[in-house]
Amino acid sequence: MSSTAMARALVTQLAAHGVRDVVVAPGSRSAPLAYALADAEAAGWLRTHVRIDERTAGFFALGLARAWALRGEPRVVAVVTTSGTAVANLHPAVLEASHAGLPLMVITADRPHEWHRTGANQTTVQTGIYADAPRAVAELPARANPAAARGHVARLVAAALGTLTTDPGPVHLNVSFAEPLVPDGPWTPGDLPAPVRVTPRSGGGGAPTARVPAVDSLPSGGPDADRLPSGRRTLAVAGDGAGPNAARLAADADWPLLAEPSSGARTEGAIVHYLRLLADGLADDVERVVVFGHPTLSQPISRLLGRAEVEVVVVSPTARWTDVAGAATLVTGAIAVEPPTASDTAWLQRWRDADAAVTLAPTPMQRAALALWDTEDWLLLGSSNTVRAFDTIVPGAPRGAKVVANRGLAGIDGLVSTAHGLATGLGEPVRVVLGDLSFAHDVGGLARGDHEPEVDLQVVVLNDHGGGIFGSLEHAAAGPAMFARYFSTPQVLDVVAAVQGVGATASRVGVDDLPHALAAPIRGRSGLDVDLA
Numbered sequence: 202m203s204s205t206a207m208a209r210a211l212v213t214q215l216a217a218h219g220v221r222d223v224v225v226a227p228g229s230r231s232a233p234l235a236y237a238l239a240d241a242e243a244a245g246w247l248r249t250h251v252r253i254d255e256r257t258a259g260f261f262a263l264g265l266a267r268a269w270a271l272r273g274e275p276r277v278v279a280v281v282t283t284s285g286t287a288v289a290n291l292h293p294a295v296l297e298a299s300h301a302g303l304p305l306m307v308i309t310a311d312r313p314h315e316w317h318r319t320g321a322n323q324t325t326v327q328t329g330i331y332a333d334a335p336r337a338v339a340e341l342p343a344r345a346n347p348a349a350a351r352g353h354v355a356r357l358v359a360a361a362l363g364t365l366t367t368d369p370g371p372v373h374l375n376v377s378f379a380e381p382l383v384p385d386g387p388w389t390p391g392d393l394p395a396p397v398r399v400t401p402r403s404g405g406g407g408a409p410t411a412r413v414p415a416v417d418s419l420p421s422g423g424p425d426a427d428r429l430p431s432g433r434r435t436l437a438v439a440g441d442g443a444g445p446n447a448a449r450l451a452a453d454a455d456w457p458l459l460a461e462p463s464s465g466a467r468t469e470g471a472i473v474h475y476l477r478l479l480a481d482g483l484a485d486d487v488e489r490v491v492v493f494g495h496p497t498l499s500q501p502i503s504r505l506l507g508r509a510e511v512e513v514v515v516v517s518p519t520a521r522w523t524d525v526a527g528a529a530t531l532v533t534g535a536i537a538v539e540p541p542t543a544s545d546t547a548w549l550q551r552w553r554d555a556d557a558a559v560t561l562a563p564t565p566m567q568r569a570a571l572a573l574w575d576t577e578d579w580l581l582l583g584s585s586n587t588v589r590a591f592d593t594i595v596p597g598a599p600r601g602a603k604v605v606a607n608r609g610l611a612g613i614d615g616l617v618s619t620a621h622g623l624a625t626g627l628g629e630p631v632r633v634v635l636g637d638l639s640f641a642h643d644v645g646g647l648a649r650g651d652h653e654p655e656v657d658l659q660v661v662v663l664n665d666h667g668g669g670i671f672g673s674l675e676h677a678a679a680g681p682a683m684f685a686r687y688f689s690t691p692q693v694l695d696v697v698a699a700v701q702g703v704g705a706t707a708s709r710v711g712v713d714d715l716p717h718a719l720a721a722p723i724r725g726r727s728g729l730d731v732d733l734a
């Protein structure tokens with residue numbers, strides 16, 4: 202059967218199974234899909250987004266997937282590439298999607314199977330390339346019957362959403378196309394066919410939500426909830442993507458709330474200086490820790506969760522929960538809390554008082570973090586010191602519900618691209634704040650094709666001229682030459698010029714001027730190079 206017929210069948214089934222965004226990178230082998238997707242977009246079935254760099258395309262798709270999840274309507278986002286090295290360029294985003302639990306469908310075009318291992322141009326073994334990251338893998342050989350598309354797409358979409366597995370994440374479809382790669386006639390997509398209905402056994406929950414804030418994924422009551430008795434000195438630890446219910450439960454139970462900035466739970470009442478308080482010995486009296494989301498930011502929390510005498514309860518809506526030390530005695534989808542006793546309230550007050558008593562002179566990066574926290578647009582926090590500056594200084598506030606980060610694997614890559622996809626998906630202004638090396642890693646993510654829409658996206662570079670985080674690690678003790686060349690790695694880079702080079706506006710500001718610069722509305726693509734020196 203023709204490549205055109207297979208491409209049209211796949212696109213039809215993607216749209217039928219709820220895919221609304223497809224990111225496309227140019228290529229000839231994937232051309233049958235490009236033609237079919239263009240027709241599908243013209244028919245209003247879905248939106249396409251064209252990116253030239255597949256590494257960027259992958260993270261852009263991840264940002265789109267996160268946008269759907271943040272809106273409480275998780276959907277699979279597909280990304281289409283040609284064969285060869287293009288496929289490998291998607292790997293970082295596939296890994297982040299796997300560890301963040303986001304539904305990304307990677308569709309890689311391949312050469313006919315008989316060309317494998319023959320020296321054929323741009324031909325390699327693509328199936329299995331992402332190792333065990335995909336939740337499902339499907340292969341469609343060249344000249345396969347297009348009727349096969351329906352079943353495979355239904356399976357892949359269900360696996361990506363975790364409909365039956367409660368384990369959402371990336372999936373991989375490798376589809377081979379033989380010539381001709383151009384359509385054999387016009388196509389006007391009409392009515393969408395009915396999708397395969399895939400429903401979970403209980404029928405109640407529907408697809409689990411990806412691990413992102415603003416998604417109420419942790420019902421605090423309900424018949425299936427595990428009831429946690431009051432009267433135990435408990436801490437609530439809200440890691441990335443914990444969601445606002447973590448804050449609500451902590452408030453209901455009078456538990457001190459230790460919420461990372463991208464938890465969605467760093468809202469009113471959160472303990473700000475918890476790292477300091479843990480270090481000062483308040484942790485010694487903890488009897489129980491209830492963990493929400495994916496905490497990664499601090500050693501003291503990890504140590505606390507590894508202490509033998511501390512009871513650890515993990516609340517997780519998906520099959521992949523965080524319990525590094527293997528200490529959890531209960532892993533549950535939902536908890537119910539009892540009204541607090543006088544001792545619970547006294548325990549909370551002890552933490553609040555200690556928190557209020559901490560005085561510290563903020564570092565320039567922390568001052569930048571406070572200024573950014575004071576804004577109202579969506580905020581994507583970069584890895585490394587950026588997210589940690591926020592974690593150690595910003596108060597619990599409603600803004601905490603509009604902060605996200607790529608904490609699946611905490612890479613310094615793909616952050617600008619993720620923000621670009623997020624802004625496109627939300628249709629709202631987004632600000633990404635990140636280190637100078639992280640920015641250098643993904644300058645291309647800010648670029649836009651001539652024929653792609655402009656978005657409201659601001660890149661804020663916290664510029665300390667190199668990887669500042671290494672100065673707080675044991676490598677700070679390496680000699681200055683060793684440290685500068687192999688760890689800090691400052692770059693010959695003009696951030697303003699780089700931003701301007703992709704057609705965005707840019708300016709350099711000092712920390713003192715940052716609040717003023719942030720007061721201007723985010724319009725189009727822009728950059729702020731914040732000089733932390």
Ligand SMILES: Cc1ncc(C[n+]2csc(CCOP(=O)(O)OP(=O)(O)O)c2C)c(N)n1
Pocket residue numbers: 584585586587611612613614635636637638639640665667668669670671
């Ligand atoms: C893709 C990737 N490569 C390397 C690392 C290791 N790494 C962690 S932080 C860091 C330096 C980041 O520098 P910058 O973005 O300037 O942030 P800063 O520490 O200065 O705040 C590096 C290289 C990583 N996390 N991800």
Ligand SMILES: [Mg+2]
Pocket residue numbers: 636637638663664665666667668669
């Ligand atoms: Mg830096």
